[in-house]
């Protein structure tokens with residue numbers, strides 16, 4: 001597998017924004033854990049509020065933080081070959097799928113235990129659409145982009161849809177986070193107290209804002225075409241690309257389909 005030598009190049013702005021995004025994402029997760037330990041007696045399966053608290057934590061780690069970083073692996077891990085990055089991308093997304101199914105199951109289980117209804121709020125609808133859309137993107141993406149038997153032409157047609165759906169899913173995640181934060185606060189403090197903006201409400205709003213800023217920064221990093229993987233090729237890669245192109249002209253085979261993909 002070809003390995004790029006020039007891993008850390010001059011994309012200072014890229015790394016600056018990437019670093020800022022990481023700070024926002026990790027700060028949101030740390031504040032959420034601290035908030036739960038300080039105001040909600042931590043996390044514990046089978047214990048009402050402590051079980052419910054697993055839901056926001058797991059969803060933010062999976063659908064927000066890991067999703068963002070999973071979308072960026074192609075741009076960040078330029079030192080690895082496309083195939084290696086594809087595998088990392090897929091493994092991260094498989095973990096997110098497991099985490100988000102578990103996160104949603106946590107609330108369903110909690111609701112059953114408390115004898116509450118399911119799927120009656122805007123948040124629950126938005127959240128369910130979020131998880132189902134992500135699941136579809138994962139399986140369709142796996143079938144078309146990773147499955148060795150898939151045709152290069154189909155991959156080329158699907159790639160823009162895959163990229164667009166990532167933006168769509170991140171937009172729905174913003175909706176899930178915003179509605180989830182509002183709902184959680186309204187469920188745990190009464191309206192009058194909320195209006196006075198106590199510290200724990202401020203903190204929770206800050207967590208929501210940090211998640212949204214993280215998602216917006218990731219979207220910008222993905223949106224910038226000049227930060228796409230392989231925009232600047234090393235001499236070794238250029239030589240390899242030329243070699244591949246001539247090999248493709250003489251004998252195109254199924255293993256060459258990867259090169260028909262736009263540079264990502």
Ligand code: HEM
Pocket residue numbers: 055056059060063064104107108111117118119120121122123124125126127128130131173176177180181183184187
């Ligand atoms: C992308 C992230 C998220 C997704 C996909 C998501 C998904 C869901 C789903 C599908 C339900 C419905 C469960 C049921 O009806 O039994 C739910 C419930 C709930 N979630 Fe989330 N959630 C996310 C993030 C959050 C966050 C960050 C919070 C709080 C900070 C939160 C708070 C709640 C609350 C309070 C409920 C129970 C009330 C209701 O059903 O609307 N969620 N979530």
